Amino acid sequence: MEKESTSGARRRGGRGARERILEAAAALFYEEGIHATGVARLVETAEVSTRTFYQHFPSKTALVEEYLRRYEAGPARRVEERLAQEGLSPQDQLLAQFVMVAEAASGGAGDASTRGCPLHNAAVEAAGSMPQVRELVQRNREDVVRQFTDIATRAGAADPERLGRQLAVLLEGATAMSTSLDSHCPRQDALDAARVLIEHALPEAQPVN
Template sequence: MKTLDVSEYLDLESRSLDALAPRQRILKTASELFYRNSIHTVGIDRIIAESGVAKMTFYKHFPSKANLAATYLRHKSALWFDMLATATEQAGPAPLDRVLAIFDALNASFQAPTFRGCPFVRGLAEFGPDAETPEVQATLAAYFHDLRKFVASLVQPLKLKNQESVVVQILALIQGSLVNAQAMRGGVEPLATRDAAKVLLEAAVQRG
């Protein structure tokens, strides 16, 4: 089964449904429906109808709903890491500023009217350890592994003695920020979380 590369995922966001090939039309439609509602509440028939493809075409590209769900999560992961990479690169060379840029990027995403929380946290709730969807669970695990690796790469230049502990704490602030932003729309929580991350990092640098 073909896996879209990052450029193709980004292309889905910029092009209209009519301008896409059938596979991309299915994925774009499913991504919008899954994120706006949930994976479990959106049926295949609705995706087929709204994407404008035949049922045979759907199953040619996605043999199961679980396969489509995993592809959707990879799509979201590609967009998320592209956003983080752009934000941290624009922050400049200072390591502390690069870590804090994560929270600036989050704050910007929270302002979007389409924000519905973290698709990966929601995915964990929908596909628990007893779910018989190994591809979905592997995709979720890969996302959280990659996020930890990304944060660690930003923290590493600070040369902290307790680097691993700081990475875990930053990850907790990121996930907490996402959940709270979904629960408290319009609040000041994202900026408060950035301030908490700054205090944490500055204290860790002072300790060496």
């Protein structure tokens, strides 16, 4: 049922309120920034009352954490699906995330994806103010390095840990530079650079397509 708040804005309680809050957070945090988006803006967009908001999330920080966990799950699932594709060698798997990042740029310049990775954006905004968010992002990035390192080990890299770190830096840099330049070109540049890096790091490597 829709209700009028004392300010005249329509508010919808009941089932679906939590999902509407998360959908509003995903759009507003990404487009306008975490610090710039207050609870009042969130409840207005989600069409819930402030009371309903706090029934689902005890604080804005709790909402930020849930927003990031939900975002994190999506790319992680897509990466796992890509890595599980039949016939992908470890060498191809090392390149898979760069291929996915380049493919995501197919929408052209000006696409919302040039705003960068929500996790990276959150880490910048959370510096010194939201330690839980910083720790969540740090764990994610450590997982990325670990995944690259594990694959590099299977691929026979002489120094898999170093290659894992290098590829993670390259991947992070591609999305950050795309945001800074409002251009998708750095994503393709990162793919090209990853091919060279992988071929150089693997003694028996075949040219990577």
